Amino acid sequence: MNIKRTDTDALNATITLDIAQADYKEQVDKILTDYRKTASIPGFRKGHVPASLINKKYRTAILVDEINKLIQKELNDYITKEDLNLLGNPLPVEQEDIDWESDDFTFNFEIGLAPDFDVDVKGKKAITHYEIKTDDETINKQIDRIREQYGKLVSKDVVEKNDEVTGVFRNDDEEINADATFKVDKIKGKTNSKKFIGAKKGDKLELKTKGLFEEDRDLAAFLKIDADKADGLNVPVTFEITEVNSREKAELNQEFFDKLFGPDVIKSEDELRERLREDAGKQFAQQTDQKLLTDVTEGLIANTKFDLPADFLKKWIANNGENELTAEQAAEEYEKSEKGLRYQLIESNILKANEDLQLKFEELKEYASQQIREQMKQYGHTDATDEEVDQVVARIMQNQEEVKRMSEQLQNEKMLKFFKENAKLKKKEVTYEQFIKEAYDA
Structure with a gap:
């Protein structure tokens, strides 16, 4: 067995394996002998099939299998011994026809090599490290939210500014029929808000979906439709009010503290x-x-x-998945994964150092x-x-x-x-x- 590497450039090389008959003959002959002992072929007693027939029937398949095993072992051993930092796996160079009747074989494999480079972690430009201050206003808002969450609902007949309404959104053409509960302050714009303020249980409000809520994601949530459909949706809907509630905030007392954190923690x-x-x-x-x-x-x-061995990696991507990709598809996949690969190499460099x-x-x-x-x-x-x-x-x-x-x-x-x-x-x-x-x- 002779194995050598020929560098194309700093990032690409070819590994050549020259396999002689002596490298595989003993193992192939042993397997053929074992086959002869167990082969069951019509017209011959078990164990008495002529060696020439066994050879003719099975030799090529056994030879191919054994040479493939030999190639994998020798490649892996060589890569380990030479401490090669590969990107992807070796790619066999295609051969039109292999004469399996020959005694000697030559196989070539393309490899992509990881680049050598230095990493300057400090860098020239400072990166902003944010520190969020928990000011009194933030804490006050959080306490108000928690007090509302643990507060009591008080039923009402007429909607006011900070109330919570429950009802049904409908649009038959768009197949919208959705129960929803939300605070009036989620409604966007004075025109829409005015329709809610002063409304009563049982009223049906005529609304437009476009710009209905302060948060765009609320439209999909409350109308129970896909986000893609909600994006840019501009259709009329009715909202029939079935409930109006105000939320009475919980008192800041020991019972409230215990509900939040357990007995006597706060x-x-x-x-x-x-x-x-x-x-x-x-x-x-x-x-x-x-x-x-x-x-x-x-x-x-x-x-x-x-630099990266881009052409090699595109070829490797094209042939490495479950389904073979076209050159264009492989190029697209490479573009998507290039940044991730670059960071993997950078992180590996940092870890090594x-x-x-x-x-x-x-x-x-x-x-x-x-x-x-x-x-x-x-x-x-x-x-x-x-x-x-x-x-x-x-x-x-x-x-x-x-x-x-x-x-x-x-x-x-x-x-x-x-x-x-x-x-x-x-x-x-x-x-x-x-x-x-x-x-x-x-």
Whole structure:
């Protein structure tokens, strides 16, 4: 067996395997001998079929199978020995006709090589790291929402500004017949709002779907139609009012605090505000951290320049799926996946240069234990023993999908911490509304 690599350029190469008869003959002959012992062919006693007949009938199929096994083993061994960092898998160079009666064979495989490059995590341009401040106004709004949620409904006959209405939207042509309950302040525009204010139970309001709600997504939700259909829908609907209610806010007392957090956990309005501020801070931190991770990732992709073996990868994509793709389809798939591939290579480069970022099995087990304990606490099991947790973790570690999910989560957390410590960041304190507007152009 002779195997060698010929570089086309820094990113593309061909691996050539020269297979001689000595590489496969012994194994092929052994299998043919075994076949002869067990073959059942009419006209011959079992074990007495002529070797020439067995050879004629089975040799080519056995030879092809054994050479394919030999190729796979030699390719894998060579790639491991040479420590080749491949993109995709080796692609066989097509041969029109292979003469399986020959003694010697030559096979060629195209390979795509990962590029060599350096990653500058710090970068030249600072990335904004948002910090959402939980100001008094935000806490006041949250308390009002919770008090309404836990408050009492008071039935009414006439609709006023802050009331909640229940009714039925109808349009026979569009097959709309949907029960809905919503607050009047969700209605958009003075013209539509005026139709609700002063209306009574039993009244039928004539409305237009276009611009009916402050939030576009509410149209699909309340009319119970697909989002695609709701987008740009401009048809008349009637809304027949069946119920009018005002919501009397819950009192800020111990009964209210206990409903929210359990008996005697919170004992005053000040403690409630502090708890809400703490919970909001954690929630906001998750959102700002995700935004930071996205921005750092995008920045690294944009600023880390390297070439890819694009033609090879398109060819590999075309031949690697369940169904073979055309060149045009493969090119489209490559365009969709290129950014993700670039970041995978960048992240791999960072992990290689920073051993402490690489996941270890014990770390993953500890991470799983922490998650299990948190979940148990949410269900009131606050005193779980190590043995109980370990049993659950052991079951989880046998689930490949769960292990993959946790590995990705933990890796993201480690990368985020690394970026916070090493990337060039500028902190910016904002309200939640400012964050949504700036971060997502909302």
